[in-house]
Amino acid sequence: MNDHIQTSELSRLHGRRLLIAEDEPIQQELLAQYLRKQGCHVYLASDGAEAIAQTRRLLPDLVLMDINMPHCDGLTACRILKTGCRTRSVDVMFLSGATTPDDRVHGLLAGAVDYIHKPFNFAEVGLRLALHLQEKPKPVVMPAGTAQGSPATLDDLIFEAASSYLLAQMDRTPKLEQVARAAGTNVSRLGQAFKQRVDMSVFEYLREARMRQACQLLKQTLMEIQSIAQELGFTSGANFTAAFKARFGLTPGQFRQAGVGSSEAC
Numbered sequence: 001m002n003d004h005i006q007t008s009e010l011s012r013l014h015g016r017r018l019l020i021a022e023d024e025p026i027q028q029e030l031l032a033q034y035l036r037k038q039g040c041h042v043y044l045a046s047d048g049a050e051a052i053a054q055t056r057r058l059l060p061d062l063v064l065m066d067i068n069m070p071h072c073d074g075l076t077a078c079r080i081l082k083t084g085c086r087t088r089s090v091d092v093m094f095l096s097g098a099t100t101p102d103d104r105v106h107g108l109l110a111g112a113v114d115y116i117h118k119p120f121n122f123a124e125v126g127l128r129l130a131l132h133l134q135e136k137p138k139p140v141v142m143p144a145g146t147a148q149g150s151p152a153t154l155d156d157l158i159f160e161a162a163s164s165y166l167l168a169q170m171d172r173t174p175k176l177e178q179v180a181r182a183a184g185t186n187v188s189r190l191g192q193a194f195k196q197r198v199d200m201s202v203f204e205y206l207r208e209a210r211m212r213q214a215c216q217l218l219k220q221t222l223m224e225i226q227s228i229a230q231e232l233g234f235t236s237g238a239n240f241t242a243a244f245k246a247r248f249g250l251t252p253g254q255f256r257q258a259g260v261g262s263s264e265a266c
Helices: 003-013 025-037 048-058 074-083 101-109 122-133 154-167 176-182 187-198 202-220 225-231 237-248 252-258
Strands: 017-021 041-045 062-065 091-096 114-117
Touching (some): 003 122, 017 025, 017 048, 025 041, 048 062, 048 074, 048 154, 062 122, 074 101, 074 202, 091 101, 091 122, 114 122, 154 187, 176 187, 202 225, 202 237, 202 252, 225 237, 237 252
Parallel strands (some): 017 062, 062 091, 091 114
């Protein structure tokens, strides 16, 4: 591709809002510098949990995500984003040192639109971004002070913060005090916010979120049931199977064998 065509293609990136989720600071900064030179607005996250929270807050045009990150890996973060009502339309592109065909398949099954191996060429990343973003409308810049929907209530803010905290680490069950602290409130006020927003307790909400995520993993991946159980915070495959059957009337194996349409609840 000659320089003129490449420059023309990369011009599509101007004004785009991109989030880079990468735990290697030098690599993250080099990529950020390149994208800023193309006129992108670049935001940064250092792990999957932070990427989830940032995506929910910013709703960027696309997330560039590493896979091997602390606290919450890229595959899990991508699956969570793709099951969220507000974030499922945000494209995810993996940039990973995991280079086997299975790694790429797992990345695409998690919901990514593309998978680029490290070490990568910056121009290739830019051109692939331009390709994926060409059909997406650019965000409208609102004048300062312009209202964008109804103002969030305190319940909304508490619920969103607590929900982000819970969904970013579904492999463990935190104490209520930890959730409240993450949401900047106390246990009593936390419970009120969940009751008001979803008519559930905090742990009822977490249990339902785990079941929804289990459905997605069973439908969209080839992960073993024991691995899904561990990823969703169950102490054993047997406990996961019992909880899943109590919720949907089928074991995880029966659900997977029956196919995508096996349960309307999912």
